[in-house]
Amino acid sequence: MPFSILSYAGDSQTPFIIKIGTFLYDHLSNSRQKFKNFKKHKWYKGPEPWNELEPEVLKEGLRGGAIYYDNNIDDARLTLEIIKEAVARGAVALNYIKVLDYVRDQAGKLTAAKVEDVITGDDFEIRAKVIVNATGIWTDELLRNFPRKVIRPTKGVHIAFHQKDIGNKAALALNHTRDHRFYFVIPRGKFTIVGTTDTDYEGSLDEVYCTKEDVDYLLESTRHYLPNAKLDYDHILGTYAGIRPLVMEEGKAESKVSRNHSIFEAPDGLVSVCGGKLSIWRKMAEDTLRFIQIHKPNVFSKLKVKRNHSKQPIWIGLEHGAWDIGIRGKKIPPDIAEHLYEQYGKGGIEIVKSLEQEPSLGERIFPDLPWIPAEFQYIIEHEMVPHLIDLLARRMEIVWLVHPRDQAKVAELAAKIMLQHYRWDNTRMQKEIVEYLEYVQRNSVFLKFEKR
Ligand SMILES: Cc1cc2nc3c(=O)[nH]c(=O)nc-3n(C[C@H](O)[C@H](O)[C@H](O)COP(=O)(O)OP(=O)(O)OC[C@H]3O[C@@H](n4cnc5c(N)ncnc54)[C@H](O)[C@@H]3O)c2cc1C
Structure with a gap:
């Protein structure tokens, strides 16, 4: 996606500074990598x-x-694709399973x-030979008797x-007029997203909401x-608030706190990986495997993590050309087809196949937007949504784009x-x-804001 960065x-x-910055941005990413450096930057004077x-x-x-x-990505969809890829490679994924505590041997190891x-x-x-704590902002809750706090939310x-x-x-990359923090105005289909903020957080990790101060x-x-x-408030569709696990x-x-990740082993053997960013998920995973290989050499004797281990092609990925062939001859409006491919x-x-059995699931939920009920059906069947x-x-993203x-x-x-x-009954459905x-x-x- 093109991003415009302006100087006033x-x-x-x-x-x-912008010319140097965008030059370095282009050249620090590996231009031989597919999808990187889609195009080089260009300066427009005046x-x-x-x-x-x-x-x-x-x-x-x-x-x-x-x-x-x-890049611009729906973070939840990327995470789901990573989980699906792991399952395709033999992992078992569970949802709504909460770690409460650990079992230890006589030496106190998990x-x-x-x-x-x-x-x-x-x-x-x-039971596990190694337990990895990759719980983001909840990392400290999963550590036991650890001498220091690890996360700055x-x-x-x-x-x-x-x-x-x-x-x-x-997309526009802007300098905030008040404190010169960098933030973005980003197109997302027929929507525009404005954000983000970056403020220390001390409230409940499970309940975080956007406040009037954040919006203003x-x-x-x-x-x-x-x-x-x-x-103005009348034109806001929704808000999203999250907490960074720095x-x-x-x-x-x-905003000056490093976005680097950290991997360490607690005295009881719990390996934690925290910090970082979503965009470096492959590197964080690869570094964690390498950490285990080095620090627990007897656990996985066959584990060999070579350099660039995480750059393997995604098995469940689908190139756009293959998608076009897959939907050839199907009567799907182009915006819906593109939305389904992207998401x-x-x-x-x-x-798309499910629409052959039940064409009514292909009717738009909102007249000018690409969401269709067939997506609900697919998610219910494939993505563990109790x-x-x-x-x-x-x-x-319906929760905040509608x-x-x-x-x-x-x-x-x-x-x-x-x-x-x-097979819910009506009472359960209404409760949901x-x-x-x-x-x-x-x-x-x-x-709730008063109108101005
Ligand atoms: C507003 C905002 C903007 C951001 N922008 C960007 C960006 O532009 N680019 C970028 O790369 N990154 C961005 N990030 C950062 C990125 O979202 C995070 O780094 C990333 O989501 C962290 O992933 P994680 O897997 O470490 O943690 P999470 O995604 O939070 O996953 C932790 C998981 O652990 C589970 N868990 C917690 N406790 C337990 C327990 N007791 N038992 C079992 N499971 C448990 C949770 O349910 C959760 O599923 C942004 C973050 C925010 C908040």
Whole structure:
């Protein structure tokens, strides 16, 4: 995706700095890698070229800007694809299984995890030669008797709008007008996402929401750069808040804390991998395997982690050409086909096949958006979703890309398909809908703001 990074009169981010930065960005990534360096950056001098490139962006004081290229991804879908790939290679994946404690041998070393099936309440043990703690912001909770805190949680929010209300053409990398923090205005299909923030977080790790302060902070600066955009509470569709699992570094501002990852072994043998970023998931996994190979050589004697081990092709991946062949002759609107490919890859072929049996599942949920009920069916059958909230908030982005006023409609539609699949009774279905809508409400703090 193209990203525009702009320089205005008086900015510390001068044209020279942007040119050097985008040059290095292009050259530090390995240009021989497929998908990297899709195109090289280009500098556009003065405001004139931007009249066409980004008509809605503030032109006053604009000294120029560069367009560079980066990725944009639905993080939940990437994570699911990684889990599916692991399962295809022999892993067993479980959902709603919570580690409560550990079993130890006489020397105090871990031999098993004591877990609870959160749905049924059953307890059981999972024996293992090595237990890896990869629980992100919950890393400290899983460590026992560890002398120091490992994670510094920082909160980040995004807010979603219709793209037509904002008017950006590509992604914008902006300097916040108040504190010069970098943030983005990113197109996502027919939506535009504004974010993120980066603030130290001390609340519950399980309940994090976007506040009025978070929204105002992002709107304040974005209104400056996009003066004609409808950047007000009435046009917000939804918000998303998350917590970054940064590795603890005392005395540094939130946005200056390193995004590097850390791998270490506790005295009881628990290996933890934490920090890092989603975009380096392969490296984090490879480094963890190498750590185990070095520090526990007798455990997996056959494990040989060669350099670039994690750069193997993804088995379950599907190239666009193969997708085009797979859906050839099927009567699917192009935007729906592209959406299914982007979100589900190979799984999209299953969704398309399901439409042959039940064409009604291919009818759009909202007239001008590509979501179709067949996606619900596919997710229910393939992606372990015991609750409605799992489906709409943790497998899809409906929870925050659809305005709260339209959420009941989509929740009822999805819940009816779940009722049939799981043989729920009506009471259970209604309970699921209520719980989901309450969650939407908690994420919709912008609805309670007084109108200006
Ligand atoms: C606002 C925001 C913006 C971000 N932007 C980017 C970006 O642009 N690029 C990028 O690369 N990264 C970005 N990140 C960072 C990225 O999202 C995280 O680094 C990544 O999601 C962390 O993944 P993880 O697997 O370590 O943790 P998680 O994804 O949180 O996974 C931890 C898992 O452990 C499970 N768990 C917890 N406790 C237990 C237990 N007791 N028993 C069993 N399971 C347990 C949880 O249920 C969860 O599934 C962003 C983060 C935020 C919040």
